[in-house]
Amino acid sequence: MGWTAAAAVVVLVAGVGIAYAVTRGNEAPPRHPAPPGATAELPAPSPSSTADCAATIVQGMSLEERVGQLLMIGTPVGSPGDAIGAVQKYHLGGIFLAGRSTADAATLRQAVSRLQAAAGKVRLHVAVDQEGGQVQTLKGPDFPAIPTAVNQGKLDQRTLAADTGEWASRLKDIGVTLDLAPVADVVPAEIGTANPPIGKFQRQYGSAPGPVAEDVATVVTAAQGAGVLTTLKHFPGLGRVRVNTDTSTGARDDLTTADDPALEPFRSGIAAGSAAVMMSSAAYPKLDPDAPVAAFSEKIVTGLLRDQLGYQGMVLSDDLGAAKAVSGVPLAQRAVRFVRAGGDVALTVRLSDAGPMTDALLATAKADPAFADRVAQSATRVVATKVRAGLATCQ
Template sequence: MVHRLREYGRVRSAKLSRKTVLISSVTAAFAVVGGGALIAEATSDRGGEPEGDEPVDETTQDPVGELLASMSLEDKVGQLFMVYVHGEAADTADTEAVASNRERLGAENGAAFVAAYRPGGIIYFDWANGLKDPAQIAALSNGLQAASTVPLLIATDQEYGSVVRIGEPATQFPGAMPLGATRDVEAAERAAAIAGAELRAMGVNHNFAPDADVNVDPENPVIGVRSFGSDPGLVADFAAAQVRGYQAGGVAVSAKHFPGHGDTSTDSHLGLPVITHTAEEWERIDAPPFQAAIAAGTDMVMSAHLQFPALDDSLAPATLSRPILTGLLRERLGFTGVVVTDALDMQGVRTGYGDDRVPVLALLAGADLLLMPPDFPLAYEAVLNAVASGELTEERIDESVRRILALKHSRGIVDDPETDEGAAAAVVGSDANRAAADDIADRSVTLLANDGTLPFRAASASGGVLVTGWGEQTTQRLASALAAQGLGVEVLLTGEAPGADAIAAAKGAAAGRDLVVVATRNVRAGSPQADLVAALAGGPAPVVAAAVGTPYDAAHVRGANAVLAAYSYAPASLAALAKVIVGAIAPTGALPVDVPAEGGGVLYPFGHGLGYE
């Protein structure tokens, strides 16, 4: 760690052993970062005892403060930003990547950008960085860290399930709602620990997870299966478990999206949602998971781009609301860690505000880390100009930078920013890790309705099985999983909105089959997918409807002989579906949400789940 600080030329010449330096830095960091417990084991393998009676310079007790004092205002403002860069390597010369970086960032590649602006962090996306395999990702991470004078937060959104940035060979866990269906908090913590270790092996030291939203709106277009469920207590328990797990695996975490995004019918990527909960409802429904995550020691809390009139009657988006970020999150809930904004290129926060004003207003509200402004040079200059004009003080900037630097110390990022590129492949996607994902998937599948069609016995099948419905990869993978169970399978993709011709083709393909399995996702009343299930249910073969997204599909699949909820189209979940269908395993999942009936009321209540006799 010390050699990193000396790059600023302001560190005193303290003669400390490696272990003493680390312990003092972590202790200083935990004085600033809220929540969490200092784990002695985390320091036990990082060096020996002080040699002999070598004196310790007692003045060097605040390495975060030392580093902060050595930074120029421009250095500090850079630390407030996390952006994405294009390119599969830090020093990419790819023509398209260079052009994109120049346009958005004013630098040719990631290495040049971090050297010039010293940002607090970089966020990875598969479409920007390739993210092809563990060795490539680890090399990208190391290249970025080598170019930076202050080690970077390197982050991604690896929630699993429906939000995945790093695909196979990384272990693909089913996601939040399937975990909620298992009711196994220890499994959630174990999954996060495995996922965290895989991410850190690739040089990714921060994950924007877990999702702490309580999904109480079945029509929610942006959360859904990203939530553990609709019960505040369940979500609180699972969110806290995943905070502990990810941190045990070696990565920092961010509970999101404060003050709660679970009851909205608007996607904040596209518009500005309004949450109509009363203050009492917020206290009862939305707050508990964030309180639990804070108590568990979450490193960050991410703000939501939404209006919450009961919490701030000015109707400023929460990301720009001082009553919400400072009054509620900091002062009332006592969070002293890093507040990170959701992506500032989302329409929800840009509605009514210029891109030059949003970063300044977010800092004034209480945010620390500004994620993905649409025009980084504009945002960077806007913050500098706000300090020059007196709208922001340098002391206010220092508060946020101190929190960010303290986080980097507390998670060992300053001490050990790089990773072993050669070892990454052995850690990521190991057989043991995949087995853990399979076990969670097996225990999450929930049987909602069954007239005796399931389990379907392969030995009695002569006409085979038709797999149809949503998702080209999903239907193919489900068919392969059923074939692995000994069934003859045909696949007919009908898609998200099958028309009359596609439905007729599916009916024709179902003729003579012993079973029809329809994969559904995001079915609503009057949906063409519902029409497909209804049409197939009129035929001679029994129909199994399998929801591979939210279980709310079950309210609309009229006439199906059996209804299953897998909550995910991850390979492990599709394999688990196949095992449940043929009776290789019994369904043991329990609904983590209420499934409402089309005409009102509850069709399948929270906790519902059938088994096999």
């Protein structure tokens, strides 16, 4: 996410049971007890069995339950219980903890468990923005300071993997299973801090696509190996814009093309198996001259990301609530336009957006069979990540 809103937002996916091995040299990472109500670590299911299980689960859902899987709603990290009513009323599939917290692990673990207790058989994705530097939601005694991505990018790959695994294991210990990281954006050296959403806060791993791609693959592998799913952001890249999409309209990248070298870190993260990709809320005239932001562009979400890059995983929006970049589209229609473009999870930092977005998705699906099919398709992608994470099961 762009930092102004995203620095406030954490998406925690509780109860993850991903069982990928992560190594630090020849040593296994420390094992943490599963948080209350979490699924114990399981052997990683094969892609085919995961997809089959997800399809079976979604087939048994009502339209309301399917729509709920397509929403990730923000709630204050200091009072996660505020979202319990919305989770139950709207069958929400994801919760996003907003703000900054200095609470200890035990307090956060208990709060996440209460949220999960409000969910149905398919449990919540609960996520955090735990990048490092100024974008670190959890900063309590059990969550030491994480360096900026610029400084992480100066580490050798072995050290970066070990450190990432340690940071991710602390998230998993409290029930977090989705981190809105790593940032795969490349900020050219000649732009640097003049890039408001990324470069200004040193959120990029570097200024050249090759090294950034290597770092992104290392972070994805290490974090998911420790049991926390990753999110590549902000596709197709925010490194060249001169406007922050959270606070202003008009963020525009006039250079990025479908074969741009700056896409290399996204390709690398996809090849490493990242569970999610987050769309940018900037405009890209060379990719789609008619779309106001990438998140609403079928040419970018479906044509470029899914068809050309071959990514078939879960696609999230950046903030569709408070962000100024999307203010020109009526609130209730933002989730609809994102899903029509090929996206799966509409994210908003505001709890109050749950009702209008749910109502719009439901009304459109009831009136348009093709859109109802898209809802089912996206719900299946979302549930597949939950099967992978131990949040849903067919057993």
